[in-house]
Every structure is written in C-alpha cells, then in structure tokens.
Amino acid sequence: DAGVIQSPRHEVTEMGQEVTLRCKPISGHNSLFWYRQTMMRGLELLIYFNNNVPIDDSGMPEDRFSAKMPNASFSTLKIQPSEPRDSAVYFCASSLSGLEKLFFGSGTQLSVL
Amino acid sequence: SQQGEEDPQALSIQEGENATMNCSYKTSINNLQWYRQNSGRGLVHLILIRSNEREKHSGRLRVTLDTSKKSSSLLITASRAADTASYFCATDPSGTYKYIFGTGTRLKVLA
Numbered sequence: 001d002a003g004v005i006q007s008p009r010h011e012v013t014e015m016g017q018e019v020t021l022r023c024k025p026i027s028g029h030n031s032l033f034w035y036r037q038t039m040m041r042g043l044e045l046l047i048y049f050n051n052n053v054p055i056d057d058s059g060m061p062e063d064r065f066s067a068k069m070p071n072a073s074f075s076t077l078k079i080q081p082s083e084p085r086d087s088a089v090y091f092c093a094s095s096l097s098g099l100e101k102l103f104f105g106s107g108t109q110l111s112v113l
Numbered sequence: 114s115q116q117g118e119e120d121p122q123a124l125s126i127q128e129g130e131n132a133t134m135n136c137s138y139k140t141s142i143n144n145l146q147w148y149r150q151n152s153g154r155g156l157v158h159l160i161l162i163r164s165n166e167r168e169k170h171s172g173r174l175r176v177t178l179d180t181s182k183k184s185s186s187l188l189i190t191a192s193r194a195a196d197t198a199s200y201f202c203a204t205d206p207s208g209t210y211k212y213i214f215g216t217g218t219r220l221k222v223l224a
Binding site: 033035042045055100101104106 | 146148154157158201203210211212213215216217
C-alpha cells in the first residue's frame, strides 16, 4: 500500500500564475479531502468528495480555487490566479468511508512570491 | 471555523512523564479522532472513539470522551522523545460526514 500520494512536494511560483496540486488516494477509498494548513488558521477543510462527487466545498476560500475528481484514483486542486496569501501546506487525505480514519499524504508546500 | 480546540497549546515534559491533552468541540458528533503530526510531515491517525464510547486504549494512549461536556482527552503514558509532535483532535459534526480539526497541542518531550 503506497499510501496517499501528493505532487509536487514543493511548489514555488509567482503571483498570478496558475498552480495545480495533485493527489492519488489509497486504492479502494471512496472519500477524499483537501485541507490547507497555515500557522495563523491551522488546518482548514477546503472540500471533500464522496464517490468522486463534491459534497461540500464551503471551505474553498474564493472562486480562484477549484477542485476536481475525474475518477476514483485522482484529484486536483487548482488555484488561478495564485496570490501570496495562498502560501501554505496543502494536504490531501482519503478514507474508506466518510466516517472512518483519514490517511494523509505528505502535503504540498506552496510558496507564492 | 474551528470545531475543536485543544488545550494546552503547548506542553513540555520530561521523558517518562505522562502527557495529557484536552479537546473541546461545539456540536454533536458521530466520533472523535486524534492525530499526530511530526514537523513537516502529514498527519497520522492515532485513535478513534465513537460517540457511544467513553474510553478507549491503544498501547500507551488512552482517550476519553464526554459527550455531555463536548470534550475529550488524550493521555500518553511514559512519554518518549519520539512522541515530540503536534497532536490534533478531529470531529465530524453530526450529519456532515466531514472532519474538522482543532488547533492542536505542541508536545515536546525532553530526553
């Protein structure tokens, strides 16, 4: 079991550029979560999917953020255009169902200059 | 908004001592989980306690849940330097099927 795989591990970009973060959940898991972690705001739930369908995106901060899950083994989080305040660590997590333990990826450290 | 808040925010103890962290939350829940995060890494699940359970053990971990007070505690016995990490509680506000994390407790175990 390879665990939840996120890429890239680090991303440095300039303000205004498009950023795409990728996540491969654990095979067989049907729930997927995107979180953002900053010192100021802690861990924030951005969006979660169940069976590839977005269930709750109320945590997505702005229209600049979008997330997709085209199939059970892949999800993306896109920021367009990026801003310095988007700098954070973005985590993807998956679970077997919405009520069980979450398995986290290693995260993507995003720096927007 | 944060569903849970951990207390204390930071804790420093000597190796071999016990460490207790508390979590308070706001709404009814289906279950509560505790996670550990080492610096620069992802979160790792430690233990899950369901709303109809009051206490659960796993190795050196002991978790209690008081739904009437909307609070939980995590006890780590005989702490080790390797336990140095941040600890978070996560709750699923009933009916939402999503996990909200608390603010975390930074634990430092001195060798």
